[in-house]
Amino acid sequence: DAKTTQPTSMDCAEGRAANLPCNHSTISGNEYVYWYRQIHSQGPQYIIHGLKNNETNEMASLIITEDRKSSTLILPHATLRDTAVYYCIVRGFIDGGTSYGKLTFGQGTILTVHP
Amino acid sequence: DTGVSQNPRHKITKRGQNVTFRCDPISEHNRLYWYRQTLGQGPEFLTYFQNEAQLEKSRLLSDRFSAERPKGSFSTLEIQRTEQGDSAMYLCASSLEGGRYTFGSGTRLTVV
Numbered sequence: 770d771a772k773t774t775q776p777t778s779m780d781c782a783e784g785r786a787a788n789l790p791c792n793h794s795t796i797s798g799n800e801y802v803y804w805y806r807q808i809h810s811q812g813p814q815y816i817i818h819g820l821k822n823n824e825t826n827e828m829a830s831l832i833i834t835e836d837r838k839s840s841t842l843i844l845p846h847a848t849l850r851d852t853a854v855y856y857c858i859v860r861g862f863i864d865g866g867t868s869y870g871k872l873t874f875g876q877g878t879i880l881t882v883h884p
Numbered sequence: 885d886t887g888v889s890q891n892p893r894h895k896i897t898k899r900g901q902n903v904t905f906r907c908d909p910i911s912e913h914n915r916l917y918w919y920r921q922t923l924g925q926g927p928e929f930l931t932y933f934q935n936e937a938q939l940e941k942s943r944l945l946s947d948r949f950s951a952e953r954p955k956g957s958f959s960t961l962e963i964q965r966t967e968q969g970d971s972a973m974y975l976c977a978s979s980l981e982g983g984r985y986t987f988g989s990g991t992r993l994t995v996v
Contacts (some may be wrong), residue, residue, distance in 0.1 A: 775975060805985075812888075812975050813927065814985025869982040871917065871940065874926035 773857045775851040781851075787844040789878050791857030794838040800834060800861035803872065804842045806853040806880075813856065813874070816842065847882045854879050886910075888988035889955045890976050896994045897966055905991045910980030916959050918951055919975040920944065927975055932983065932994065933959060966995045 774792040781787040793802065803818040817824055817831045819840075824831045830843040844851055856877040863870040891909040897903050909916050913933050930949070931941045935956035945951075946964075953959040963970055969977035973992050977985040 803984075810989075812977070812989050813985070814987070815984040818984070820893055854926075870930055872985060873929060874919075876924075876926050 773859055773875055775855075775875065775878045777876070778881070781844075781847045781880060781882050783849060783882055783884050784846055786846040787819075787842075787880060787882070788853065789842040789844075789857075789880065790839065790879065791842070792839045793857070793859045796837050796859050797861060800859045802831065802837075802840050803858040804829070804831065805856045805858065805872075805874075806851075807856070807877070808850075808853045818856075818860075824829055825873050849882050852880060852882045857867050887940045888976055888986050889977050890974075890988035890991050892991055893989065894992045894994075896996060899968060899995055900965055902962065903966060903993065904960050905974055905976075905993075907959045907961070907976030907978075907988060909958070909976070910986055911957075913978035913980055913983075913986070914956070914981045915981055916953055916960050917977045917978065917979075918959070921973045921975060921990070922971075930961075963993075966993075968995045971995045 801818050801820050804816040805813040807813040815827050817826055819831045819833055833840045852879040856874050858872050890908050913915040919933040924991050925958050929942050933953040935968045936953050937994045948964045951961045971994050975990045977987040979985045
């Protein structure tokens with residue numbers, strides 16, 4: 770799976786949008802971009818994923834650049850409860866393209882939302 | 885959907901003892917994953933099952949570690965002859981193949 774690069778930490782004011790960047794310059798055509806977050810002392814939680822089109826759900830938006838070498842997770846109105854470690858993961862196929870591979874986590878971005 | 889359940893939540897053991905953790909996945913999920921997480925690090929993959937078959941094991945999984953998933957339902961992770969370096973959070977996740985992972989809250993192991 771392609772390696773991702775994320776900033777170690779970011780700050781955001783409550784109520785403002787949090788924009789978390791991720792570089793994945795070696796991503797291949799059939800690899801998806803996934804975002805998970807982990808709040809202290811809990812297991813990681815799925816946020817969103819995408820292939821090449823922008824995606825939006827009730828939690829966040831995912832913007833993937835046209836060349837797919839980078840993406841941005843947007844939390845439109847950050848709250849204190851969004852303080853967490855955010856992981857950007859690229860996930861591809863194995864077994865000749867017949868099966869999805871596992872998720873491989875990096876160190877993520879520590880997002881701190883402050884009042 | 886009751887989520888992924890892990891037991892116990894916390895385990896303190898003496899060095900050299902054996903410990904076993906249990907994971908109950910979401911019932912319709914055919915894949916089950918084990919990860920280990922130490923302080924300040926992201927989760928590290930240990931092994932995963934598709935139904936009852938163990939399809940991949942990380943080289944992190946030494947011969948003191950063994951995982952099973954009998955009948956493709958719950959799974960156990962056993963660590964024999966624990967060492968202080970085994971102290972970590974052990975996370976279990978389940979999914980449908982290709983689907984999003986649902987993680988449990990983990991078992992925190994402390995080896996003293």
